Amino acid sequence: MTPGQHPLAEQVIVHLSDLHLTADAAPLFGVVDADAQLGDAIGRLTASGVVPAAIVVTGDVADDGAQASYARARALLEPVAQQFGAALIWVMGNHDRADAFRSELLGGVDAPAAGTELVAVHDLAGLRLVALDTSVAGLHHGALSDDQLDWLAATLAEPAPRGTVIAMHHPPLPVVIAPSDTIELHGQQRLAAVLAGRDVRGIIAGHLHYATSSSFAGVPVWVAAACCYSTDPLAPDGWVRGQGGGQAISLLHVYPDRLVHTSTPTTALPTLYGFPPRPEG
Ligand SMILES: [Fe+2]
Ligand SMILES: [Fe+2]
Numbered sequence: 176m177t178p179g180q181h182p183l184a185e186q187v188i189v190h191l192s193d194l195h196l197t198a199d200a201a202p203l204f205g206v207v208d209a210d211a212q213l214g215d216a217i218g219r220l221t222a223s224g225v226v227p228a229a230i231v232v233t234g235d236v237a238d239d240g241a242q243a244s245y246a247r248a249r250a251l252l253e254p255v256a257q258q259f260g261a262a263l264i265w266v267m268g269n270h271d272r273a274d275a276f277r278s279e280l281l282g283g284v285d286a287p288a289a290g291t292e293l294v295a296v297h298d299l300a301g302l303r304l305v306a307l308d309t310s311v312a313g314l315h316h317g318a319l320s321d322d323q324l325d326w327l328a329a330t331l332a333e334p335a336p337r338g339t340v341i342a343m344h345h346p347p348l349p350v351v352i353a354p355s356d357t358i359e360l361h362g363q364q365r366l367a368a369v370l371a372g373r374d375v376r377g378i379i380a381g382h383l384h385y386a387t388s389s390s391f392a393g394v395p396v397w398v399a400a401a402c403c404y405s406t407d408p409l410a411p412d413g414w415v416r417g418q419g420g421g422q423a424i425s426l427l428h429v430y431p432d433r434l435v436h437t438s439t440p441t442t443a444l445p446t447l448y449g450f451p452p453r454p455e456g
Pocket of ligand 2: 235268269270344381382383
């Protein structure tokens with residue numbers, strides 16, 4: 176094989192979403208072992224040779240908001256992040272509970288934004304990753320408060336050396352399987368106004384449990400399929416249908432001039448063929 180037309184990626188970010196761990200590891204819907212799905216994802220990652228700069232979990236870390244669920248999420252992912260020297264970045268989802276999330280995953284630190292919103296800024300070798308908190312306690316839909324939008328505007332006022340990626344649970348996109356105010360991000364135009372003219376290169380999100388991509392205010396958006404179980408965009412008769420398969424990991428390859436998102440199953444599939452990587456030089 177000859178080299179391609181593009182340089183190698185500068186960084187790889189592992190993007191997981193919607194782990195939905197439960198306090199006692201009880202199977203979701205009686206059949207889905209969320210711990211096993213995350214374990215499979217980790218096994219695939221560590222066997223792959225990919226060395227991520229960060230592991231980002233875009234929300235719904237816990238299904239039940241329980242302290243024990245967060246403790247296990249941390250116990251499973253922290254050693255992997257340490258092994259790679261990768262940042263481990265947690266984003267709040269609608270299933271998450273702020274007090275347990277803050278104490279177990281964020282070390283109890285106060286968020287930099289006003290109120291209880293658990294936002295953060297991470298510097299990944301000049302690439303700025305901003306974690307937003309779109310959760311609304313006890314409800315499925317997402318929202319961004321005026322305080323959080325003000326904080327975001329101030330954060331983005333100065334460009335970062337390699338631009339910005341925003342991680343958020345609720346994507347600012349149409350929800351094709353069940354358009355509804357009860358699950359969408361509210362107030363999307365206010366977010367669009369904050370992003371106008373800033374250095375945001377991409378938005379990564381979750382919440383929908385199926386992989387999808389689009390753009391928002393001119394910014395590419397990638398929604399990762401869930402790690403735990405998926406929803407079916409081709410459900411019979413327009414139903415909303417959760418299904419026990421389709422779990423995936425997303426990879427975000429950062430190139431100088433673009434982001435490339437890739438989705439792959441959490442579970443290893445049967446090998447059909449193989450060959451070794453191209454030798455160096
Ligand atoms: Fe979810
Ligand atoms: Fe969600």
